[in-house]
Amino acid sequence: MHPIDWGVLAVLLAWIVWDGVKRKRDTTGIEGYFLANRRIPWWAAGLSVMATQLSAITMIGTTGQGYVDGLRFVQFYFGLPLAMLILSVTLVPLFYNSGVYTAYEYLERRFDAKTRSFTSLLFLLSRGMSVGAVVAAPAVVLSLVFGLPLTATALLITLPAVVYTMVGGVEAVQWTDVKTMALIVTGVFVMIGVAVLGLPEGMGVTDGLSVAAAAGRMRVFDFSFDLTNPYTFWSGTLAAVFLFCSYFGTDQSQVQRYLTARSVSEARSSLLISAYWKIPLQLLVLLLGVLVFAFYTFNPAPMIFSTRAEQLVAGSSAAGTYAALNGEYETAFHVRRQAAEQLVRARDTGDPAAEQTARAELLARDREVTEIRGRAQAAVREATGEGSFNDVNYIIPSFILNELPVGLAGLLVVAIMLAATSTIAGELNSLATVSVIDFYRRWARPVGSDAHYLTVARIATGLWGLFACAVAVWAAELGSLIEVVNRFGSFFYGSILGVFILAFGVPRATGTGAFVGLFAGMGAVAWTASFTPVAFLWHNVTGAVVVVVVGMLVSIVTPGAPRGERSAHARTHEDVSIHSG
């Protein structure tokens, strides 16, 4: 990077950290630290919800997916508005009005301590390890792009989040998220502008999109009902509803965002921001990938977007084969460019038959280029021993560093880093909240002063921050372990949703029923994932349904909930009806 880009990066990072740290003055008690004294405006809470999901993996991976696979991935989000509506009328008022700090706290009021503690533990395990995944992916990419050691980029991403989260609490996290969102959206528009301006003279957005469409990148809808395909209209509108209900309704990293709103009505409004804008935002991110594809159809593009991978292959025994492949690629690339130019000319003349022929030609030439790139990636995998190597995550960083003007490149690199930082900050804050509220205050020290819990909360955030740094530093070595734990995490997402469905919708459900149901659900998902080809989105449906069915059956044969639990349940529902009516 140019020194000016480094300057932009340093100034923006310093500003974000300083702005977060100064929030300390508003954080005088535990409610301020964990819930921002419930005074965050709905729009800021809503943007924070969106920023927490928009991790660096989205900025790097989703744009790359748009480049390689087109707009198909947007179907994944079709169920999100429906999930937000369901949560707005069910769990949001329930959590908000019962005055809880964590979603799991409610489970003890409704069921028992073991159900609360076990679901909290599952959250700590899955989120704790996902911090590693959130850091690892961008850290690896940025270390290769900058030529810095992995440790340095991992710490560069993680440390700012640790500092401002530890000092400023959830308020620092949320206001930083707002700035991050603004920076990311600006960055995406800037990159789209650069990609469009980089098209040959006389060509505009529609020409670029037509070229991308001919190469299959503009197909959105897939109506096939195929349980093994994760990205179809049906998995997006049906199965994804379960995933999003679970993520936004039972995952503390999301629940905590809307618990900071000023009222239950504002908490709902903050969720509905995602309901309105998540699909357009995701479409924008994918469109960026599609337009970068159009850009690289007319401008020179490397066969593989990772220079380090190319260097490694060049130094291996496969160097000769790779060089021959590169020659083949350059010819195929040139022919594809000619086919794309032919298509644009055919469009200009308005001859449908010529346009149809040109489209078919471009599709065939693009398949050729894709096939050669596939062989090149296989050569990299063989030469480097990295069995999962794929250059999808390097496309956008490469575009930023090679095509953006000095200054803007720095801005965009900061946007990617902050996308990771804001996700980590949100996770650290929620991990600390669950550690303190659901474990320390529940089991170790039920009675204590506000100042004491605030100190413990800061220490917990710092410890989780250290853990995040450690996982990040050793991310490369822990790669397979992180993958295993994240896979394990996907086993209980739907199952936890099932527990909350029992808690909220089945008055007769007992703590034992929910607890046994949770294990049954996790077992069913593990079995489905191991022995059937069913795509992961449907695992959430399996988990939730099994928990509810088994939970209801067990509740019938086990004694009812003790009186105290019943009354707590009744009180919570009473609160809902009083406050939300």
Added chain:
Amino acid sequence: MWGEIRKCRTEACSGLEKKVAGYIDRMNRTYLKVLGFLFVQLALLWWLQQAFL
């Protein structure tokens, strides 16, 4: 149905009836707007796909 819901807001009615009435009551215009916006988005995406295919 709406009459029944209004009745549930003012008079005592219990159990499932009250619960369902409560949900529908909260499904106010905001939620209809969200659903409407979703359908508009799906329609625009369909148009975008067809325009370039």
